[in-house]
Amino acid sequence: MTTATPQTAPDEANPLGPESQFHARFDDPRWALALIRATVLEAAHPQIGAALLDNSTFITHPWRRLRNTFLSMRRMFDADPAVREREAARLNRLHTRMSGSDSRGRAYDAMDRATRAWVIATLFESGVTMCRLSGQPLDQDTMERMYAEYRSYLAALDGDAGELPEDLHDFWRYFDRVVENELENTEAARVILYRLFDHLPAPALLDSAPTLWAAGRAVAGPLLGAITVASLPEPYRRRAGLPEMPGAPTLMQGAYLAAGLARFLPGDWINAENIIEVLSLRPGSDDPRARTVTALRTRMKRASALLRLLTPLSGDPDPDPDPAPTAATGESRRTAQEFFRQVLDQTGDGHLDWPDLAAMARELSTRLDLDEPEETRLYDAFATWWRELQAALDTDGDGRISIEEYAASVPSLAGPALIRVAEVLFDATDKDGNGTIDADEHRTLFRTAFHRDLTTTDGTYGRSAFVGHFLSFMSGRRTSTLYDPLLTDA
Structure with a gap:
């Protein structure tokens, strides 16, 4: 015996609309x-x-x-x-x-x-x-x-x-x-x-x-x-x-x-959009729900600590989820291996190749909701960076870069192609083309607060500061309150 579902009048002219x-x-x-x-x-x-x-x-x-x-x-x-x-x-x-x-x-x-x-x-x-x-x-x-x-x-x-x-x-x-x-x-x-x-x-x-x-x-x-x-x-x-x-x-x-x-629970409790947004929130966000998230995280830290005392899962201590940043910069350094696994290897196959950089371009294009030709410009910039990386690091000529090849490279990889990626990303984020990123444009890309995330005091985020922060993250292997949620978090 079937159970009928409440029916609404179908809209034949708009079958994918709100009455679907x-x-x-x-x-x-x-x-x-x-x-x-x-x-x-x-x-x-x-x-x-x-x-x-x-x-x-x-x-x-x-x-x-x-x-x-x-x-x-x-x-x-x-x-x-x-x-x-x-x-x-x-x-x-x-x-x-x-x-x-x-x-x-x-x-x-x-x-x-x-x-x-x-x-x-x-x-x-x-x-x-x-x-x-x-x-x-x-x-x-x-x-x-x-x-x-x-x-x-x-x-x-x-x-x-x-x-x-x-x-x-x-x-x-x-x-x-x-x-x-x-x-x-x-x-x-x-x-x-x-x-x-x-x-x-x-x-x-x-x-x-x-x-x-x-x-x-x-x-x-x-x-x-x-x-x-x-x-x-x-x-x-x-x-x-x-x-x-x-x-x-x-x-x-x-x-x-x-x-x-x-x-049958209240609608707000099972609203898919609300659930996904709350799960994605981080402390420091200017979203009104961030205060609740911070309180929940504090309670979960206590529960996690209690669980470690009662039933340790292994002989090794838990990694510090919030590594201590340097006092001067608010950042901490990653090893080459950590940066490779956490940032570069987007597809998780243990190698760096074009699909990994394409995944970065795809995520940035999605965040910014880019149309053509801006989307293609961003992909092209990442493709040029991939060719530069491949020429410099693919020592065995197999068409991809292993973690060993990357770790053996020079510490900084801020070549012309990576600088170009940063410049194209800035232009795509600066929707009104006024040469600076305002608070709304900033949140579109990073989904976080504006003033708390930046050292600038004039309420704007200029090209040179943006490019500098991006290069510091991608080539200096530093953690970043801006770029970790964008390219590192799950």
Whole structure:
């Protein structure tokens, strides 16, 4: 027996607008489980799995990836068609830059139409599945409306939705065929299931309590993995050799039921945007919620200290989450190895190559919400810097830079190309082109306070100061209250 969902009149002229089924369920807590499931099904596709491993920051910066994905989906379902068109154009530019080959020599291209259709298919199917697993299956009319919305989503990206069947009944045959014949036990899918949760870094809210986070992650990680595996289509689980854990189906249904009940909490408590923003806040931010975050962090530090006393997780003390800065500069130095792992290796594969610098350009472009030609100028500046780094540091000629090659380099790498990156970034941040960065422009890039983050006293941030701070961070291997949240935090 199906459970009806409150209906709103569909807007056929604007299927992705505020009356869509997507909007009705956007803050549904069950999406936390369903999106993990959809991501595994995406990563199990050979082309998507290869693109994720080569280009994505989902291993090293999962919270950043979550926030950017959330913002993109918000824009793609905005009531204003112009906002949707602009976001679709941005996504297409981003995907155009992602192509290559996997470990077996098979080519992948993020603009492949069939592959992009599979991404949309996993989101729709996981949305339907999350309702079914939580005991509230969608009725046929609601499913058809929702499917039409996701086809409109694909059409906004590709110009048409021809890669997905027009009829919902045909969609299920299409979905089963891809699961049966095309999905593989890819490395990217294995990383999400078995490594991502085990090594998931703390969000900014919890980064001052490493012991508390590690203890909770040690319990929650395997449970999330088991729940996700149990929710995957049985043909894929069989072909991929995924384990059948006793009790996992019951645990999975219990998790979806509990998440479903959470939707009856007050709206502000489960608002996805509020949750993501609060998790991302750091002390010192001028966001009104920062005071609450600071109080929570203080309590978590105490809980973490108590946990270390009662149940130490290892013989080694916890690393100091807030290394002591130098009195003169408010900064502290990193070793070459630390800087390589924390800043340069954005994709987490242990090497520095173009996808790492492209990930930096992508994050900066996303923060600044750049259009053309500013976005291409920023990517081009990073590409020139990559060629300069490769020429100087790639001593074995393998096309990438190892941590050993980087550590053996001269301490400063502030060459002309890096200076150019800083100048282009300044121009992109200085939206009004007046030669200085004001408080609003500053927050757009850094999402932090203005005066407290700078040593300037005239209320502006000039080009020379901006370039100097950027070079100090990128070449001097110094910590920075500005750039760490931008390029280092998860």
